Amino acid sequence: MKKNNSNKNVIWHQSMITKESRQKKHKHKSLIIWFTGLSGSGKSTIANALQNKLYENNVSVYLLDGDNLRHGINKNLTFTEDDRKENIRRTAEIGKLFVDAGIVVLAALISPFQEDRMNARILFEVDEFIEVYVKCSLHECELRDPKGLYKKARKGEIKQFTGIDQPYEVPKNPEIIINTNELSIEECVKIISSYLYEKVHLMHHKGGDHP
Amino acid sequence: MKKNNSNKNVIWHQSMITKESRQKKHKHKSLIIWFTGLSGSGKSTIANALQNKLYENNVSVYLLDGDNLRHGINKNLTFTEDDRKENIRRTAEIGKLFVDAGIVVLAALISPFQEDRMNARILFEVDEFIEVYVKCSLHECELRDPKGLYKKARKGEIKQFTGIDQPYEVPKNPEIIINTNELSIEECVKIISSYLYEKVHLMHHKGGDHP
Numbered sequence: 001m002k003k004n005n006s007n008k009n010v011i012w013h014q015s016m017i018t019k020e021s022r023q024k025k026h027k028h029k030s031l032i033i034w035f036t037g038l039s040g041s042g043k044s045t046i047a048n049a050l051q052n053k054l055y056e057n058n059v060s061v062y063l064l065d066g067d068n069l070r071h072g073i074n075k076n077l078t079f080t081e082d083d084r085k086e087n088i089r090r091t092a093e094i095g096k097l098f099v100d101a102g103i104v105v106l107a108a109l110i111s112p113f114q115e116d117r118m119n120a121r122i123l124f125e126v127d128e129f130i131e132v133y134v135k136c137s138l139h140e141c142e143l144r145d146p147k148g149l150y151k152k153a154r155k156g157e158i159k160q161f162t163g164i165d166q167p168y169e170v171p172k173n174p175e176i177i178i179n180t181n182e183l184s185i186e187e188c189v190k191i192i193s194s195y196l197y198e199k200v201h202l203m204h205h206k207g208g209d210h211p
Numbered sequence: 212m213k214k215n216n217s218n219k220n221v222i223w224h225q226s227m228i229t230k231e232s233r234q235k236k237h238k239h240k241s242l243i244i245w246f247t248g249l250s251g252s253g254k255s256t257i258a259n260a261l262q263n264k265l266y267e268n269n270v271s272v273y274l275l276d277g278d279n280l281r282h283g284i285n286k287n288l289t290f291t292e293d294d295r296k297e298n299i300r301r302t303a304e305i306g307k308l309f310v311d312a313g314i315v316v317l318a319a320l321i322s323p324f325q326e327d328r329m330n331a332r333i334l335f336e337v338d339e340f341i342e343v344y345v346k347c348s349l350h351e352c353e354l355r356d357p358k359g360l361y362k363k364a365r366k367g368e369i370k371q372f373t374g375i376d377q378p379y380e381v382p383k384n385p386e387i388i389i390n391t392n393e394l395s396i397e398e399c400v401k402i403i404s405s406y407l408y409e410k411v412h413l414m415h416h417k418g419g420d421h422p
Binding site for chain 2 (some may be wrong): 064086
């Protein structure tokens, strides 16, 4: 057996696999699409539908859903302001790892505060962070109430609930606004995928469906 | 504009993109290879070299390096026992997301305690977690001391340093043991990639180099 008791072995062959190399391999840019909006506005649904569409178009794509993350990496966080901040920070940092891995990340979190969203944004390069404001009236979200959370919040059974006893700060300059009071899920997905195609050149035309 | 003020829109088209579907697309299984060992044992170097080899063989692979993560998602953690636990927990949870995304994850962390490594392991399915004990004598690691940390630890400038004033619990049943006192980096990589090929059937032979 060879004996290699030198530092030169330990620094041997460091990774030269860059984000750019991975993007080239995947044949598309990597970036994060950050969905923000009230509970029930349609973030997860639209992100899921968009994920399906991108996946079918051979985009390497992965969805980080706020609710799901709270069962895993963020399960030790509550809904206090500090923990909400940390929830968003961790999600953004994980998103950054996926973007570094050449993947298009969809992040769906209420993320009610401008400051937290800005802190997420600055982790990325300018053209890597696409904020999608999923706009929907509180009235409509309460009517939908898919998880029955508004009902509980109105009864006071849930505290610090965005839109009820905690504010939602409307994004100031999101890249995309989609109004789910007025648009179907399919229309919302089309708006975002058109943006990705035209503005970000996410997908090259390579024989698949035009997004 | 169509009005869609119903719950049925919100639950429309949930993701059906499973881990299995992603694995099929990538033409290989996804799993995590967990490198544990003393500082300076060669974890990061071997993981980097293995990553290069897998990448060249068209495996979707990503390296989670403990040191690098401490500049991002884990930057709010110290080296106390609780924070080390949390460091490992978060890394394992991130690894799980990548495995769910169909990616082969390499995680390189000292991870000195059996219990923490076991907590990481149980997040995964039985054949998804491959523990690689990067074995190297403390004497050899101190000779290498690639980051000058042992010198500082011996002077007492760093506290709770594994191998000096904090124990390293040798893995009881790791899938792979590689001894970097005796083997070259290239030999170490070959052992792991042979294991991945023969035991886990990570790679199908598809025209590329045999790993």
